[in-house]
Amino acid sequence: MTFQTIFKNSLIAAISSIVIAFGGAVQAEYPEKPVDMTVLFGGTANTIAQLLSELMSDELGQPIVPVSRTGGGGAVGYSHVVGTAPDGYNIVWNSNSISTTHHTGRVEFDYTAFTPIARVSTEIPALAVNASTGWTNLDDFASGVSAMDGKLKVGISGKGSFTHLTSAALFDAMGLADKVAYISYGKGKAPVELLAGRIDAAIQWPGQFASYVESGDLNVLAVTGSERVGVLSEVPTAQEQGVDVDISMWRGLAAPAGTPIAAVEKLQAAAQAAVASDAFQEASKNIGFSPAFLNATDFGTLIESDDAFYGALLQRLGLAK
């Protein structure tokens, strides 16, 4: 009997300690291990992500590890994150690309597969032309283009890319859609092509144009957001010039749908603190993006309305699947 009791007791002890261990794990404060943050693109997206993750790690007390999963215009990274457990340890550094990848048929799921955490930053595209055209605002531009024989050559970074969509929306709003021919460059070489005069206009990020504006080689006519941009503060928005477009690229954080509220709130608070930090504000000026924290609820509303907008735009351009 003694042997059996000992055996039984020790078995019970073992089981209960396992239960306690696991129960403890469930109840422990999030986060208790590193958080994996999928980064979908290189370049600016990656730079901001690396900076943000460093700042958020300090807030959270656990490292946020930015992991680059690029390819397919974001499709590869989104697919990876959708397949992970919704436990708050897998998040994605997302952007408007969630709408474009879905509407162009690259992934089956759409934005509803993710829980928004927070918007972090926005980047506002700018329209530039070679200074030799003499155009300095959108009116000059519109009358100049209408008077042109043939079409205006506009540089974009690939069909269906964000610069393409912005260009299309802007020229639609200006009534110039028929006068424009898009030239796809594999990579963002637009400023130089513009400088060399091989293209007539390009929509790119203000940071890429700033130095050329200062040297007087390029004129930036408008930015497409609702507010002016820090690096080119003298450039008016399109809306100020009577053209009704408001397009900006946002970047933010999201997690697979079903992630516990507690985890989302922790991450949201960490993101808010990181965005407010001096280091982040300083970097935003240098790199040329705007810090734009938005909480989870408002961010969700924004994603939803944007998704409808880009869906319709892609449909109109014949790029939707």
Next chain:
Amino acid sequence: MTNRVPDIGLGATLAILAAIWTWWVMGTIPQGLGDGEIGARAFPLTFGIILLLLAVILMGRRILSSPADGETEADGSQNKSTESGRLKRTPALLLLAEIVLYGFLLEKIGFVLATPIVVLMIMIVHLRIRSIPKLVAMPFGLTLGCWVIFEKILGIYLANGTWFNIG
């Protein structure tokens, strides 16, 4: 034994591949719009057709050349290399299977578990090593070494498992 027969085989395989490629390109990639828009299809299609032509020429030339005069180039070494190419078909395919397994395991159980398993497997299957100390030392030494150097010192992200993970 010259290069003649393997080359005919190579030509035939490539010709079939090129034909499938071309047919698939035609069926799945949209055509350009004209007016300078060459489109996404043109280049893969051209490559497929060129490969088809080259493969047919290779096959044709080797079939037409009589087996006797064969390739007058360096015969001895060539003989050996085709032979060794034959001999190692199984190890090559086995290694492919092991690499694919490695990739799969990396994703599912992470670097720290997948590496010793696959290294152990290669040592047993390919190298036929049966010495227990070696079978223990190599997989674990290699895994530990890589983990310390890459994950801890250099900070490279090594795969974490989605099923479960240690390390």
Next chain:
Amino acid sequence: MALGSTSDRSLDLFLQALSLALTPMAIGAIGLGALVGLIFGSTPGLTFTVALALALPMTFSMDPVPAMGLLLGTYIGGMTGGSVSAILLGIPGTPSAAATVLDGHPMTKQGEASIALGTAVIVSVFGGIFSLAVMVVSVDLVSKLAIGFGPAEIFALVLFGMSTICGLCGDSLLKGLIAGVLGLMVMTIGIDTIEGVPRMTFGSVNMLQGVNLLVALIGVFAIPFVIEALSEDKNAHSQNTRVIRVKVELPKIRLLIRNAWLMVRCSILGTGIGAIPGAGGPIASFLAYDHAKRFSKKPERFGKGNIEGVIAPETANNAVTGGTLIPLLSLGIPGDPATAIVLAGLMIHGITPGPALFMNYASEVYGIYVAVVLAYIWVLGLQLVGIRIFVHVLKIPREMLALTVLVLCAVGAFSIRNSAFDIYAMGVIGVLAYFLIALRVPITPIILGMVLGPTLENEFRTAMMLSNGNIDVFYTSPTVLIFFTLALLVIGLQLKSELTRKTKHQDN
């Protein structure tokens, strides 16, 4: 008088730059970068692009010059280190070192590994400093010329690069061409950047990312090595003992002096190609190799361990580093993913590249120049010590080495995009390459096709869009015509030598 004041100003700037770049912090950061770059570059499977991505966050809290020193040190160390595994194992550490394999690895087989390695590092430093000097003197001029390179011109240049396939075919031109086309085909898989449509992806999300060049490179060179080593006959040790004979011996000064003119020509070539946005290192090293072979007194010695076959590509690919700085600093255009990270490093410190850079941040720019020189000094010092360590790799039993290489390659392939798909791709491409090698299909043209294919296609398509479908662009630009002529010349010469060889054969 005006002249006097400008030179005073530049002396001032230079002294300021020295005070920025010669701080212990900056020297240390550059040294650390050089070391990390060398380690990543020389390890098969790992590339300096990954090293740069890791180094970037470390620079956030640094001053601009040490930060740029760390990044540039990593870049330069990585570019130089790429030759190590190319020479020792026949596996290039970077695409730019692929041409170095052709003669560097045969030298190792002949027991001359350390001479090849020593030469590689010395000529790398020469090429790097040379290109830096060119850049400092003529950045304005060169960047103006570089702007003139539109899609049509770059297409012509890439086509010229492709024509060197003919010289790399071994004994069957036909098989070489087949290999080149196979390389071109592989790289069309994935999303087409211009139209945004998927190609040959069979509906799979993972295939959308396409075949990564670095992954393919690892597969083509490393996997055949692993298969050979793992299935080697245990009794046939004759070959192994020959490789194990390791001596540490540096190249003689005489050898370098004899090849000084070749080094200068390859430096000019590398700098020029580096300066053209979007062309990049691999074209430079293959063109340099082809050039050296064509103008050599003993072209038949190439591919069998000729030191000139190491000097040419290694000089050129490091000369590219200075060349790429020209469009990077003066136009803000990164030539490849690696320089894109350097660009990010500049931006985050508020140094916006472009025409206004030299007005606003002159002392930082000069500081960067000094940092590049320091990086080369570090690289030279580290590598001359490193060679003594690296050559002992050859003493490791081959099957153990192969296992290690396999794991390193898997780590490397995975680290690029953190995707298991890349490991599958590495395996499939590697095993196919192994069978092709066994069937005596040369593999260097495959690499060339993969490296140049995407640029070739995209630039051609963009050029046609710009001209609205008008083929004129390809014969109205003098630059285009020059490159087309050069390409035809290379092909013609190759066919001629092919024919003479055939007739000789028949005469025998």
